[in-house]
Amino acid sequence: MSEFDRAKAKAFTQLMVRHLEGASVAIMIEVGRRVGLFETMAKMSAVTSDEIAAKTGLNERYVREWLGAMVCGGIVEYAAAERTYRLPPEHATMLTGPSSRNLTGMAEMFPLLHRVIPDVVDAFGSGRGVPYSAYQPDFTGLMDRRSRPRYDEQLFNAYLAKAEGLIARLEAGIRVADVGCGTGYCIALMARRFPKSTFVGHDFSEQAIAEARAATRGLANASFVVQDAARLESPTPYDLVTAFDAIHDQADPAGVLRRIRAVLAPGGTFLMVDVCASSELADNVGVPMAAYVYTMSTMHCMSVSLAGGGPGLGTAWGHQLASRMLREAGFTDVALFERVDPANSVYVARAAG
Ligand SMILES: C[S@@+](CC[C@H](N)C(=O)[O-])C[C@H]1O[C@@H](n2cnc3c(N)ncnc32)[C@H](O)[C@@H]1O
Incomplete structure (x- = not known):
């Protein structure tokens, strides 16, 4: 039997973690698409979860938890001091609108x-x-x-x-x-x-x-x-x-x-x-x-x-x-x-x- 390569196992763990993270973010992307959060956030500057909830009519607690996934998934930017969230235009292009660049489909x-x-x-x-x-x-x-x-x-x-x-x-x-x-x-x-x-x-x-x-x-x-x-x-x-x-x-x-x-x-x-x-x-x-x-x-x-x-x-x-x-x-x-x-x-x- 070949020797167990610890470095290979570690690299593979990291790969698995990225796959599972990607799958999780994909679920949240679909939820965000369905409730219209990307379209709304694309039109807003840096805002709090309360402001996003007010604008969309959605429940703030849900919006904030979803934002947690979006921030950790690298989709939304977070300013900790102000507790504000921002969907940068470079990301919004891939998440909103009728063009084929919108990858949420x-x-x-x-x-x-x-x-x-x-x-x-x-x-x-x-x-x-x-x-x-x-x-x-x-x-x-x-x-x-x-x-x-x-x-x-x-x-x-x-x-x-x-x-x-x-x-x-x-x-x-x-x-x-x-x-x-x-x-x-x-x-x-x-x-x-x-x-x-x-x-x-x-x-x-x-x-x-x-x-x-x-x-x-x-x-x-x-x-x-x-x-x-x-x-x-x-x-x-x-x-x-x-x-x-x-x-x-x-x-x-x-x-x-x-x-x-x-x-x-x-x-x-x-x-x-x-x-x-x-x-x-x-x-x-x-x-x-x-x-x-x-x-x-x-x-x-x-x-x-x-x-x-x-x-x-x-x-x-x-x-x-x-x-x-x-x-x-x-x-x-x-x-x-x-x-x-x-x-x-x-x-x-x-x-x-
Ligand atoms: C992947 S969809 C593509 C639909 C469309 N051409 C498009 O690009 O959006 C494949 C289409 O082929 C149809 N299809 C599959 N097998 C077929 C068959 N044996 N005879 C006729 N239509 C078939 C399906 O009902 C479906 O609408």
Whole structure:
């Protein structure tokens, strides 16, 4: 047996403490987000807990205890002599507002993951996964809120711009499908921007499609179908199919990619936005948020695929496997644009004529 390395044990204790501190602060971030404390404090200078409580209408004792966690977690600054608290503007940018820089949406995911811990623990024994239904009714709205700022900022200038000439074709008028469209936010953005093109959103969630239809009422060039992507069909071929964060968790990802290829017109484009990772664990070590990616995978993405009898590719299926699967599905000219935003890569694949 190797010798017990005391220095290594000490360093690991410190690492564990940081992990547990981070988890605790994440809980308090979610509480603070829900009760609106960040938004209020961002508009205040250095203030006492009484002043914060008065401004928010919240209970001062709770506010003060929460502030304790925020100060020790390095989020809020504390002036002991005056007993005042301040959320510096450099921190407020990451905790408030509608932009994708507001990271509190990441913490919003944790309560849902906690709720399914018993299901995931069972699945560790059975290997049978956790069905999508276990995450509803919260999942659809949560994804929607989390994704919107990113699509507002990245959809046109970052994602669609990666396919050469695509914006011009969309302006001229083409047929587009979005697979796994959720609440149809991308469809709505595209349908407004490109009135000469027509857009069809496909999702197997009736809840998501009902919300998508309600959100796009009045947009004549947007429509939706409740359909399993593994059985994707269209009476007329599409010129462009998009999939935003919707392939890696499929029960039949290879089948879905083949169906996408099949509904594309010759020369058509498939644009896939998916999580940026390497298929090799060793490459992901030390990459910021990689542990989060594997956590999301275990707690949701891999699990829903396994529950559907799928391969459970996982959120970190990675560039190598994704590119290979696109080629195996019959696409040519598969181009990969790595980390187009902090978490996602863009793949542009062509259906040869
Ligand atoms: C992670 S969400 C992404 C939603 C949306 N594209 C976005 O970026 O906000 C994945 C979506 O794919 C849908 N989905 C998963 N498997 C599907 C399947 N086999 N057929 C159709 N939709 C599916 C889910 O209902 C969900 O709305």
